[in-house]
Amino acid sequence: MKPVVKKATPAAIAVLRQATALRPNRKKASDGLLPSAAHLKQSPNSDHNTGFGVDLTHDPKNDIDGRAFFEKLKDDKRVKYLIFSGKIWSEEQGERNYTGINKHEHHLHISIEDKSGNDTSPWFPWLGTASTVNKVKAAVKPLPKKKETK
Numbered sequence: 001m002k003p004v005v006k007k008a009t010p011a012a013i014a015v016l017r018q019a020t021a022l023r024p025n026r027k028k029a030s031d032g033l034l035p036s037a038a039h040l041k042q043s044p045n046s047d048h049n050t051g052f053g054v055d056l057t058h059d060p061k062n063d064i065d066g067r068a069f070f071e072k073l074k075d076d077k078r079v080k081y082l083i084f085s086g087k088i089w090s091e092e093q094g095e096r097n098y099t100g101i102n103k104h105e106h107h108l109h110i111s112i113e114d115k116s117g118n119d120t121s122p123w124f125p126w127l128g129t130a131s132t133v134n135k136v137k138a139a140v141k142p143l144p145k146k147k148e149t150k
């Protein structure tokens with residue numbers, strides 16, 4: 001089992017904060033950073049344990065489109081691998097079918113490279129820039145509860 005950290009990496013937290021600052025009305029039901037006990041049992045070696053994994057809720061009505069982001073984030077050098085809707089992608093292995101229990105229909109999973117944990121540069125440049133007010137509001141929003149298995 002990978003040990004569980006107390007706080008997710010700045011880069012992982014930035015994914016959720018930046019998305020919220022850019023699209024304040026986005027849905028957050030499937031957001032996730034650190035694992036719950038149930039998640040830990042099901043996926044003992046998840047990148048959520050180390051704070052390098054983050055789940056972003058799929059909400060295409062508010063421009064947070066898991067499928068589109070899956071494609072765009074392939075170009076981000078901070079990404080170790082991505083999972084969405086039955087597909088997994090990594091730089092080394094390319095795209096293939098994801099055969100895990102959870103197909104990831106409701107959120108995009110992003111695993112971040114070890115060297116990029118402190119890199120909080122913009123994750124979603126295609127969404128434009130957030131207003132200062134929205135950035136401040138997003139910064140004080142509570143982080144998601146422990147990641148459940150679904």
Ligand SMILES: [Zn+2]
Nearest residue numbers: 053054055109
């Ligand atoms: Zn995840």
